[in-house]
Amino acid sequence: MNQKHCPFCKTPATSGCTHLALAAEGRSFVRRCVELSHGASEWRTLCEKRRSLVRATGEWSPEQEDYTWLETAFGEDFLKRLRWFGGMDYEWRSGPKLQQGGFWVLLWSKDPRRLWWELRDEFERQAGDLRIPELKARGPKTDDPRKRGFDGIMNAA
Numbered sequence: 004m005n006q007k008h009c010p011f012c013k014t015p016a017t018s019g020c021t022h023l024a025l026a027a028e029g030r031s032f033v034r035r036c037v038e039l040s041h042g043a044s045e046w047r048t049l050c051e052k053r054r055s056l057v058r059a060t061g062e063w064s065p066e067q068e069d070y071t072w073l074e075t076a077f078g079e080d081f082l083k084r085l086r087w088f089g090g091m092d093y094e095w096r097s098g099p100k101l102q103q104g105g106f107w108v109l110l111w112s113k114d115p116r117r118l119w120w121e122l123r124d125e126f127e128r129q130a131g132d133l134r135i136p137e138l139k140a141r142g143p144k145t146d147d148p149r150k151r152g153f154d155g156i157m158n159a160a
């Protein structure tokens with residue numbers, strides 16, 4: 004009833020085809036993506052930087068942190084930006100016992116191997132882009148973060 008098919012070759016997801024990069028339960032989806040991309044250290048660096056950034060801006064909350072790792076947010080922030088991203092689907096799969104059933108996340112790509120390489124690069128790129136402000140802005144807000152940093156130094160001197 005809820006059977007999903009490959010967007011490229013129309014094979015049922017349960018049969019599997021070369022375009023099915025990953026089929027995983029929702030709760031393990033993000034972890035599996037990180038494993039398959041071999042980008043665990045890049046991912047860790049990015050997570051640490053994101054955490055320090057939200058702390059520095061005073062917007063950190065445990066809820067927000069949890070939210071960040073949901074597969075939907077992960078899809079928006081990382082997967083959907085990739086050139087080799089082919090689609091994400093949800094499929095209900097039943098386990099050996101009825102109560103073990105759950106939603107599985109399916110990730111499609113024309114070439115999963117390239118998708119995983121690209122994902123690791125994306126972790127690295129985003130981590131490189133994050134700038135942790137060393138000085139908290141105390142003065143009036145300016146649009147240019149470099150100018151704000153400079154003012155901060157001048158005020159402290």
Ligand SMILES: [Zn+2]
Pocket residue numbers: 009010011012013014020021022023
């Ligand atoms: Zn296929």
